[in-house]
Amino acid sequence: MNWFALLAVLYAMVVIFVCLRIIYDTRSSTKTLAYLLLTIFLPVGGVLFYLIFGINYWKLKKYNKKCIEDEKIFEELKKEWRIHSNENVQTANCELGDHKEIATMLEEELRTPVTKANKVKLLINGEEKFPEVLRVLREARHHIHIEYYIFENDNIGREIENVLVEKAKEGIEVRFIYDDFGSPNINKKMEARLKSAGVEVYPFQKVVFYLLANRLNYRNHRKIIIVDGATAFTGGINVSDRYINNKSQQIFWRDTHIRIDGPGVFYLQYLFFTDWNFCTGKMPKPHKKHFAGRKSDNGNAIAQVVASGPDAGHPTILFSALQAISLAKKEILITTPYFIPGDSITDALKIAALSGVSVKLLVPGKSDSRLVNAACKSYYSELMTAGVEVYLYRKGFVHSKTLVADNNLSMIGTANMDVRSFELNFEVNVILYDEDISKQLRSIFFKDIANAEKINARQWEERSAFKQLPEKLARLLSPVM
Numbered sequence: 155m156n157w158f159a160l161l162a163v164l165y166a167m168v169v170i171f172v173c174l175r176i177i178y179d180t181r182s183s184t185k186t187l188a189y190l191l192l193t194i195f196l197p198v199g200g201v202l203f204y205l206i207f208g209i210n211y212w213k214l215k216k217y218n219k220k221c222i223e224d225e226k227i228f229e230e231l232k233k234e235w236r237i238h239s240n241e242n243v244q245t246a247n248c249e250l251g252d253h254k255e256i257a258t259m260l261e262e263e264l265r266t267p268v269t270k271a272n273k274v275k276l277l278i279n280g281e282e283k284f285p286e287v288l289r290v291l292r293e294a295r296h297h298i299h300i301e302y303y304i305f306e307n308d309n310i311g312r313e314i315e316n317v318l319v320e321k322a323k324e325g326i327e328v329r330f331i332y333d334d335f336g337s338p339n340i341n342k343k344m345e346a347r348l349k350s351a352g353v354e355v356y357p358f359q360k361v362v363f364y365l366l367a368n369r370l371n372y373r374n375h376r377k378i379i380i381v382d383g384a385t386a387f388t389g390g391i392n393v394s395d396r397y398i399n400n401k402s403q404q405i406f407w408r409d410t411h412i413r414i415d416g417p418g419v420f421y422l423q424y425l426f427f428t429d430w431n432f433c434t435g436k437m438p439k440p441h442k443k444h445f446a447g448r449k450s451d452n453g454n455a456i457a458q459v460v461a462s463g464p465d466a467g468h469p470t471i472l473f474s475a476l477q478a479i480s481l482a483k484k485e486i487l488i489t490t491p492y493f494i495p496g497d498s499i500t501d502a503l504k505i506a507a508l509s510g511v512s513v514k515l516l517v518p519g520k521s522d523s524r525l526v527n528a529a530c531k532s533y534y535s536e537l538m539t540a541g542v543e544v545y546l547y548r549k550g551f552v553h554s555k556t557l558v559a560d561n562n563l564s565m566i567g568t569a570n571m572d573v574r575s576f577e578l579n580f581e582v583n584v585i586l587y588d589e590d591i592s593k594q595l596r597s598i599f600f601k602d603i604a605n606a607e608k609i610n611a612r613q614w615e616e617r618s619a620f621k622q623l624p625e626k627l628a629r630l631l632s633p634v635m
Contacts, residue, residue: 169193172201249456250587253563256477257458257587264470266460272416273453274586276566276594277389280397283411284310290381290413291317296443297327299380299426301358303373303568304392305332307339311393315344322352329354331426331433333374334361336392356433358580372464374429375568375579377411378422383446386419387411388582389566390491390555397553406550408602410489410595412566412584418457420445425461425582455588462569463580471569471583472576475557476502478585482511482559487599489516489554490571493530499571500533507541516602519546528628538611549605555583556595564592 176189193201250257250268260266277283291298291314298321305311322328330348332340334357348355358374379387389411391397397407414422423444431437438444462470479486479502486506493515495503507513515537521527534544557565567583569575586592 168201251562252481252483252560253478253587255481256474256563256585259477260458260460260470260474260585264460264468266458266470267421268456268458269417269420270456271453272414272418272455272457274415274418274455274457274588274591275413276591276598277387277391277411277413278598279399279407279409280310280391280394281399283387283389283391284313284398286413287379287387288313288317290385290387291321291379294321294326294381296382296441296446297329297380299329299378299423299430301331301374301376301378301426301429302393303333303336303375303377304394305337305340306392306394307341307344308395310395310398311339314393315348318348318353319351322348327438328352329426329430329438331356331358331374331429333358335359335373336375354434356430358429358433373579375575376425376429376461376582377568378426378582380419380423380426383423383444384415384419384448386414386422388414388422388568388584390553390568408547408550408552408554410554410556410566410598414457414584416453416455416457417448418455418459418584421459421461422582425459429580455586455591458585458587459582460567460585461580461582462576464578465580469576471567471581472498474583474585475499475565475571478557478559478563478565479503479506482506484560485512485514485558487514487516487556487558487596488571489552489556489599489602491518491551491553491555492521492526492570492572492575493517493533494526494572494574495533496573496576500536503537503542504540507537513537513542514545514599514603515542516545516547516552516599516606518552519548519607520551522551525628528625532625532629534609535611535615538609538614544609545603545606546609547602547606552602554602556599558592558595558599561592561596562589563587564595566595 172193173190176186176193192199192203196203249270257268261268275286277286298318300318318328318330330353332355337357340355340357345355359372377388377390377392390409391411396403396405397409399406427438427440427444460470460474462468462472476498479499486503503513503515517530518527521530538544555567555570564586565583566586567581569579569581569583575581
């Protein structure tokens with residue numbers, strides 16, 4: 155037997171072993187098929203791709219440990235948690251209306267509290283978010299907690315950095331978590347400046363060697379700011395100049411963020427505590443000032459914070475979106491920059507549209523990834539055949555992640571409508587059972603589609619097979635994107 159034949163036999167054995175590993179370890183059948191196709195039909199590269207990104211080394215070990223630690227933190231904070239949650243589940247049934255099934259599922263099974271009397275403010279684009287954030291940061295009296303996927307070392311990044319340094323020198327507790335993959339511009343100099351002022355700074359997961367870092371598959375995509383346990387910010391807007399839309403900027407970025415004042419801050423603080431403990435191994439000693447959010451005198455929004463990630467027992471954000479879609483009676487409005495929904499969301503939207511619900515989807519006309527853009531397009535035909543209206547945003551890049559159902563429920567957060575957000579990333583959304591916020595978001599949605607092009611379903615279906623081929627090929631890879 156020559157060397158070539160021997161290598162062929164060894165490679166065949168490796169492929170068989172990897173295929174068996176894929177079948178045994180991968181829960182999703184669509185993802186299993188995608189990995190199998192890559193492994194079999196992409197010589198060497200497919201095997202390497204799965205070994206690097208597919209095997210859940212960190213999920214099996216590191217995140218199992220995180221679950222145990224999170225449970226300890228939950229037990230420590232449970233008394234305060236129950237004071238907010240039980241009272242409100244019992245008194246909010248009438249106000250929750252047709253959506254009480256979502257609230258009940260999340261509170262009882264996934265321990266996500268329903269909170270009342272929150273004051274919620276929508277912040278559209280960076281030009282509304284950052285002035286508000288800077289004002290609240292400067293008013294901090296006890297602590298500032300920040301957790302971001304992307305934190306750029308640019309004008310707005312340095313402005314926030316300066317405020318953090320200033321507050322830390324005043325004796326304010328300042329803790330900062332950043333995703334090492336998403337924030338490569340947080341260099342040693344910036345980190346040194348923050349630490350020298352007394353700011354505690356840690357990467358969520360340190361990336362040592364990018365090409366072989368399996369942990370890249372699990373990114374902390376959350377964007378959270380908490381000030382004095384009473385005010386919080388979350389949504390789609392990272393810390394970067396691109397979101398501010400200066401006149402000199404070539405691409406207009408359309409995004410949505412929210413400010414919450416009240417007991418809804420509690421769960422965001424709990425999430426920060428669990429992520430901080432994961433990063434540092436040092437759990438901050440809980441103080442009443444960390445959970446100072448009280449019912450707002452001029453706020454009446456019912457809020458429920460929903461988180462998911464590889465450390466969660468269930469894909470919580472996916473479940474909540476499915477429930478919202480299935481319970482809608484009249485209208486569903488979805489905005490997302492990346493639409494790779496998988497079979498469950500696709501079927502739910504089709505069923506809703508076929509049942510007479512008006513379903514509208516707003517996505518970018520052009521994505522920042524050609525492969526992702528092609529995969530997204532592969533879903534449009536079957537949705538439009540069922541009656542879903544698909545709009546392509548043309549003014550710039552829409553990065554907002556929102557859902558509005560029946561004018562009285564809305565979701566705003568960090569999670570895209572894709573498999574990565576549902577299964578791999580650490581994400582956080584806020585569900586608002588509030589008619590006023592939902593009406594505001596609905597109005598904003600229709601302003602956005604005024605800057606969008608509605609896809610003509612017949613013309614889209616009649617495109618040449620040559621034009622549709624890249625989309626269909628990209629769809630095969632969508633479960634592992």
